[in-house]
Every structure is written in C-alpha cells, then in structure tokens.
Amino acid sequence: MRAADPIPACPVCALPAGAGDYCECGWVLRGPRRLGPVTDAVRADFDRRLAAATLEFDARAAALVSSVPGRFARWIRGGPPDRAQWATARRQAAVAADEAVDDSTARKEFAALLRGVAPGGQALLIEVVPEGIVVTRAVMGATGAPRYEADQPVRPWPDLVPGLSAHPEERLLQLAGGRGRPETAELRDRLDEALREPAAELAGAAAVLIVCGPAGWTLPEAVAGLCAELFPGARVLRVAGDAAAAGTGSIGRLTAAMPLLHGYGVIVATVDPVTGAVAAATQPLFAPGDAPGARASVTLRRFPGDRERATLAVAVDAAWSAEPQVVAVHTIPQPEPLYQVSAVLDPSGQVRFTEPPGIGEDSRPWTEVRACVPSAVDVRPAAVDLVCAIDLAGSHGQVARRKKLVSDLLGELAREYPESAAPRVSVIGCVDHRYEPGAESKAVVRGAPLGALDHAVRALAELRGDEIRYPEAASLEDLLYEAHRMLARARKAGRVGRLLLVAGRRPHPPALTVSPRPGAPLVQPCPKRYDWRDLTRQLGKAGVGTVAVADTLPMRAAKGGFWAETGADGLYSLPAATAQALGEDLGLLVREEQRPGLPLPALAQRRFDVDLRKESR
Numbered sequence: 001m002r003a004a005d006p007i008p009a010c011p012v013c014a015l016p017a018g019a020g021d022y023c024e025c026g027w028v029l030r031g032p033r034r035l036g037p038v039t040d041a042v043r044a045d046f047d048r049r050l051a052a053a054t055l056e057f058d059a060r061a062a063a064l065v066s067s068v069p070g071r072f073a074r075w076i077r078g079g080p081p082d083r084a085q086w087a088t089a090r091r092q093a094a095v096a097a098d099e100a101v102d103d104s105t106a107r108k109e110f111a112a113l114l115r116g117v118a119p120g121g122q123a124l125l126i127e128v129v130p131e132g133i134v135v136t137r138a139v140m141g142a143t144g145a146p147r148y149e150a151d152q153p154v155r156p157w158p159d160l161v162p163g164l165s166a167h168p169e170e171r172l173l174q175l176a177g178g179r180g181r182p183e184t185a186e187l188r189d190r191l192d193e194a195l196r197e198p199a200a201e202l203a204g205a206a207a208v209l210i211v212c213g214p215a216g217w218t219l220p221e222a223v224a225g226l227c228a229e230l231f232p233g234a235r236v237l238r239v240a241g242d243a244a245a246a247g248t249g250s251i252g253r254l255t256a257a258m259p260l261l262h263g264y265g266v267i268v269a270t271v272d273p274v275t276g277a278v279a280a281a282t283q284p285l286f287a288p289g290d291a292p293g294a295r296a297s298v299t300l301r302r303f304p305g306d307r308e309r310a311t312l313a314v315a316v317d318a319a320w321s322a323e324p325q326v327v328a329v330h331t332i333p334q335p336e337p338l339y340q341v342s343a344v345l346d347p348s349g350q351v352r353f354t355e356p357p358g359i360g361e362d363s364r365p366w367t368e369v370r371a372c373v374p375s376a377v378d379v380r381p382a383a384v385d386l387v388c389a390i391d392l393a394g395s396h397g398q399v400a401r402r403k404k405l406v407s408d409l410l411g412e413l414a415r416e417y418p419e420s421a422a423p424r425v426s427v428i429g430c431v432d433h434r435y436e437p438g439a440e441s442k443a444v445v446r447g448a449p450l451g452a453l454d455h456a457v458r459a460l461a462e463l464r465g466d467e468i469r470y471p472e473a474a475s476l477e478d479l480l481y482e483a484h485r486m487l488a489r490a491r492k493a494g495r496v497g498r499l500l501l502v503a504g505r506r507p508h509p510p511a512l513t514v515s516p517r518p519g520a521p522l523v524q525p526c527p528k529r530y531d532w533r534d535l536t537r538q539l540g541k542a543g544v545g546t547v548a549v550a551d552t553l554p555m556r557a558a559k560g561g562f563w564a565e566t567g568a569d570g571l572y573s574l575p576a577a578t579a580q581a582l583g584e585d586l587g588l589l590v591r592e593e594q595r596p597g598l599p600l601p602a603l604a605q606r607r608f609d610v611d612l613r614k615e616s617r
Contacts, residue, residue: 012053014179027053051078054179059089061178064096064216075170075178093216096177100215100240107258107291109237113207114138114146114261124208125255126227126234128220130175130241132156133227136255141327148255148348157219160190177218191226208234214241259291260349265317266298266341267324269373269598276376280324282317283601286345297342297355300599301418302334303590310334310599311362311369312341314351326366327351333358337418338602373596383495384423384588385450387486389479391503392429392446392465398551399465401574402502405549408579409500410457413588417453423498423588425456426486430479432469433508433527440527444475445482472523476507477530480566484535487544497544498586502574504551506562507532536565545569547585549577 008017013025021030034042055078062072063086073080081089101109110125117123117140125136125148133155138146157164157175165171165180174180208231212224215238228234265282272279283298290296302310312332315324328351332341335356342355353359362369388406392399406427413422428447433440448459479501487497509523510531539546548567551574563571570585583589 011050012057012179025053025057054078055081055085056088056092058173058178059085060092060096061173061176063089063093064176064214065172072169072173075173077179096216097214097238097240100213100238102240103257106211106237106239109235110209110211111259111261113209113235114140116207117146124231124234126208126210126224126231128210128212128224128227130157130172130214130217130220132160133223138255146258146261146349161219175217175219176214177216188226191223192230210234210236211239212236213239215239217241255348257292257347258349259289260286260345261288263287263290263317264314264327264345264351266300267311267313267315267326267598268300268601269303269596270601271377278374278376278596280370280373280598281601282315282324284317285314285343286351290345292345292347294345295342296345297340299338299340299602301338301602302336302416302599303595307334307415308595308597311597312353312359312599313366313369324366329362329364329366329369330359331362332356332599334599337416337421369597373598377590377596383493384498385426385487385490385495386423386498386500386586386588387426387428387450387483388456388460388500389476389483389502390427390429390463391474391476391479391505392463393432393468393474394465394504394551396465398504402504402549402551403460403463405502405574405577405579405582406500407457407460409582410453410460412579412583414453414457416583416589419453422453424450424495425453426450427456427460427463428479428482429463430475431466433475433524434469435524445478450486470524472505472521473508474503474505475526476501476503476505476562477510477526477532477535478528479503480507480532480535480539481528481530483544484539484542487539488542491543496587497539497542498588499539499544499546500549500582500586501546501566502549510534532562533565540568545586547571547582549574549582 009015010017010023010025010027010029012027013023015023015025017023017029021028023029055076058072058076058078059081062076066072067090069086070080113123117138119140121140123138123140123146125138127134127136137149139149140146157171158166163180164174170178170180210224210227210231212220215221221238224236224238228236263284264286265284267280268283270279270281271277283300285296285298286294309331312330313324313326314328314330315326327349330353332353333356339356341353341359344352344354346352388409390399390402390406394402410425410427413425417423426447426449428445430444431446433444434442447463448455483499487499490497508526508530510529511525512522536546546566546568547570548563549572550563553563553571553573554561570582572581580589584591
C-alpha cells in the first residue's frame with residue numbers, strides 16, 4: 001500500500017480501519033483466508049452478515065437517541081428494524097447507559113460540590129451534551145449563594161468537529177455512536193484547541209464537575225474523558241438523558257434547575273416588647289432544596305400609621321450573623337395592615353415577586369436601608385381601650401366638625417389595625433345641663449360602651465347634636481366621669497387606657513364659682529357635683545393618656561387650667577388637629593422619625609405595639 005493511498009474504513013462504523021483484526025465496533029476486518037473460489041453464495045453470506053451488522057449498529061445509535069421506534073428509520077441502513085431487532089437495540093442502549101444518574105442526582109452532586117467552596121472561591125461545571133460543550137464558572141458569593149457565569153459561549157459540535165453531518169437528526173446519531181463519528185485522535189486535537197486556554201485560566205477552581213449526557217452516547221463520553229485529562233481531579237457524572245428532548249437545548253439545564261443551597265427569607269423588623277430595641281430578622285420564604293419554579297408566600301404587617309412604601313429585602317436564611325446576607329432589595333406598597341407577598345423562584349436562585357402589584361427594585365444598597373432603621377422605639381402593650389368623648393352642644397357645623405375629626409381617627413385605626421388587634425373603642429357625647437326645675441338630674445351623656453371598632457363607628461354616626469342651653473359651660477365633667485368609669489380598671493385587666501376629648505367650652509365646677517373677672521357671671525356647678533380636676537388626676541393615676549381638642553384654645557391654655565390638664569399628652573385647636581397627629585399622641589399611630597421602613601412579622605401585633613409618644617412629653 002502506497003503512503004498516499006487513503007486509509008481503508010470499516011464498512012460498519014466508517015472509522016479508519018486499524019492494524020488489528022477487529023474494528024472497535026466489533027466487525028471483523030481481517031479474518032483467516034478461505035480455501036477455494038469466492039462464489040456467489042459466499043458473497044451473499046458476507047452481504048447478509050454486513051447488512052445485519054450495519055442495521056444493528058445504526059439501530060443501537062437510534063435507540064440511544066430515542067425510545068420511539070421508527071423515528072430515525074430513514075438513517076438506518078437496511079430499513080426500519082423489526083420488533084426483535086429493535087428490542088435488541090434497546091437492550092444494548094440500556095447496557096451502554098448503565099449506572100447513569102438522573103438530573104436530580106446530578107444537581108445534588110453539584111450542590112454538594114458547591115457547599116465545599118468558600119466565599120470568593122469558584123467551581124467549574126463542564127457540560128458535554130447534544131448541543132456541544134460549555135464551561136460555566138460558579139463563583140461563591142459572600143452570602144453563600146453561587147453566581148453562574150459562562151466563561152465561553154457554547155461550542156457547538158459542528159464547530160468542534162467539522163466532519164459531522166449538517167442534518168440535525170443524522171448528527172445526533174453520529175454523536176450517539178452512529179456511522180461517521182470522528183475518531184479519538186481527531187477529537188483530542190480539536191478539544192485541546194478549544195479548552196486548553198480556559199483550562200489554564202480556570203486551573204485555580206476549587207472543584208470541577210464534568211456532566212456528560214445522555215449517558216451511553218459515544219462522542220460526548222469520549223469528550224468527557226478528555227476533559228477529565230485536562231482537569232485532573234474532576235468528577236465526571238454520566239447523566240441519563242431525556243431521549244425525547246435530545247438536541248432541544250439542554251445546555252445550561254443543570255445550573256438553571258439548581259436548587260437553593262440555603263433558604264431565603266424576607267427581612268422584617270422585630271421590636272423587643274420591654275426595651276423597644278429594633279432588630280432585623282427573617283421571615284422564611286424559600287427553603288433549602290427548593291428548585292426553580294417553586295412558589296412561596298409570606299404574610300407581613302405594616303407599622304401602624306406608616307403607609308409609606310416599605311423595604312422588601314431578601315436575605316440568605318443561613319446561620320445568622322450580626323448582619324443578614326442580603327441578595328436583593330425591593331420596595332413594596334403597604335395598602336393594608338396585613339398583606340401577603342407572593343414570589344416565584346427563578347433559575348439561578350433569583351426571586352421574582354408576583355404579588356402585590358407595585359413591587360419594584362430599590363436602588364439603595366442594604367447598608368443604606370439598614371442605617372435608616374431606628375435602633376429603638378417606644379413600646380406599650382397591644383391591648384388598648386380608647387374613649388372618644390365629644391361635646392354635642394353647638395351649631396350644626398360645630399358639632400359636625402368635631403364628629404368628623406373623631407370619624408377620621410376611627411377610619412385611620414380601621415385602616416391600620418387588623419380586626420383582631422384593633423383597640424376597643426367607646427364613643428360618647430354630652431349635651432348641656434338644663435337648670436330648670438326637675439331637669440337638673442336628667443342624663444346628659446349618650447353613646448356606646450367599649451366595643452369593636454365598627455360598633456364605635458356606627459355609634460358615632462347615631463350621635464345627634466343639640467343647641468347650647470348654657471353658654472358658660474359644657475357637661476364635660478360628666479364625660480370625664482363616664483370615661484373614668486370605663487378606663488379606671490383597664491391597667492388591672494392588662495390593657496392601656498386612652499381618652500380623646502373634643503369640645504368647645506370649659507366644664508362645670510363641682511361647686512358654685514365666682515369668676516375673678518369683675519362683672520363675669522357665676523358658673524353653675526355640676527348637678528351631680530362631679531369634679532373635673534379630681535377626675536383628670538384619677539385618670540392620670542390609672543395610666544390613662546389624654547389628648548384634648550378645643551374649638552378655640554383660650555389664652556395661656558398651655559400653661560394651666562382645664563385644657564392644659566386634660567390635654568397632658570396632646571392639645572390642639574380644632575382647625576389645627578388631624579387624625580394622624582391625634583393617633584400619634586394617643587400612641588396608636590407611628591411617628592415618622594420612628595418608622596423603621598421594614599415590614600413587621602404578621603404576628604407582631606399579638607406581642608407588642610408601637611407607642612410613639614416622645615419621652616420629653
């Protein structure tokens with residue numbers, strides 16, 4: 001044979017015939033010489049054996065690619081295999097793919113490999129699949145979550161091995177071990193050229209995993225072995241392929257479907273019920289092992305009085321340290337006291353929030369968000385009894401304005417508190433005493449006792465105003481008496497009392513009083529001899545916080561007298577009063593300077609609430 005002559009090829013697998021008697025496909029290349037002439041019968045016997053060998057060879061490759069008989073019949077020499085031939089091909093394919101793992105096991109193996117990578121370190125994933133080869137770098141972040149980066153684009157097989165067929169189906173058969181696949185020496189040269197530079201750059205990787213699939217395919221398994229030579233110590237996994245999906249985009253499938261190494265949680269603010277110290281904690285969202293596509297939800301609560309957007313931060317729910325390891329920062333609207341946040345886990349461990357609408361990314365880093373959270377807030381027990389006392393005597397417009405202020409406050413409370421955590425509220429009102437024979441002893445207070453917030457709203461709507469019958473004073477001492485009766489024992493019951501008084505005139509004294517101003521009229525005493533000053537002091541001793549609103553504040557009212565004493569925790573003129581300001585002074589709504597900007601855990605209201613009265617008051 002001359003050196004220039006082409007190297008003979010095996011008639012079954014089309015690989016160059018070696019010097020041995022048998023091809024690697026099993027075909028006899030050189031047998032013993034026959035005696036006698038080459039007859040037609042001898043030729044026919046050879047043709048039958050060659051046809052059977054080529055059909056078996058092609059059918060085995062087709063069975064590795066697809067379990068569907070006939071899908072690749074056009075590429076099988078000798079035509080579609082019969083039932084027995086196809087059964088034989090399926091058995092051979094099963095033997096070739098023996099001991100392969102599934103995708104789930106491969107992901108667990110890769111996860112175990114990643115857990116051994118320190119923060120800042122990297123691991124490599126080399127995928128050898130029907131589309132080609134890709135090297136993915138997994139860089140371990142400080143949070144313990146890997147970030148996947150493709151170090152080079154997918155190298156498709158036609159670029160690596162130009163001799164492969166241009167037809168996708170025939171190329172799959174070649175990859176699986178069919179006729180026309182390249183020999184190992186050619187593969188080694190091409191692979192060395194494609195991966196030698198990345199191998200040198202990535203030699204410092206903490207661990208390398210080579211995933212080869214579908215298992216049993218000759219060309220990917222040969223390439224995986226060569227990759228293992230380039231990366232000594234690498235672990236090789238043969239993965240059983242989804243025959244129906246072969247050649248339909250499996251590159252990156254392993255990293256795209258990787259489960260979480262650590263769980264994720266939403267950062268919430270917790271408040272110590274004794275000291276008021278604010279700390280960050282996590283409300284679990286996704287658990288370790290959750291895979292892309294997993295859905296989760298968490299119920300959160302806003303701070304009472306704070307309807308601004310809150311920061312929705314996602315942190316790795318691993319061993320807790322001084323600071324949470326935050327992986328994403330978003331902002332979220334807080335339209336309701338209690339609200340549910342729903343999320344989907346996307347590939348590569350990304351969290352995508354789906355509910356409620358309006359969640360967006362926050363441009364601020366977590367360190368900036370954390371710096372705005374107050375270190376402590378004032379706290380009080382969650383259970384509150386609130387009495388709203390209103391002077392019902394006056395013009396229709398005056399009474400309507402007083403009632404509207406109380407209505408606005410009740411509306412704020414209804415928006416801020418879940419029904420199970422709302423304060424108990426009483427709404428009462430008074431009309432004037434009538435100093436007429438037989439009329440002095442008539443009751444002047446009407447309204448509803450402490451009860452549910454919605455009952456108080458209805459009671460407020462039912463209160464009707466009356467004309468002023470005694471201009472010098474209002475029956476406010478009767479309101480104080482009723483409020484004291486309802487709130488005096490609140491502390492012993494584990495509740496906190498609060499009183500809001502909205503009126504236009506001073507109360508009656510307990511006894512006949514002469515004004516120090518010359519010519520001023522006498523002020524009639526309370527028919528029941530209630531002493532407003534004594535009642536106010538008793539409310540203070542019982543721990544009841546009081547806020548007062550007057551139609552018009554008298555001169556020097558803040559320095560002493562009825563309005564200053566009943567408005568110890570807050571004193572306003574009616575035009576200047578707002579529901580938010582009253583709620584803050586009553587300890588029911590949050591002050592802006594003490595808003596942590598983070599949601600509360602859903603059960604926080606059952607343990608504590610936030611009282612934002614300043615200590616200087």
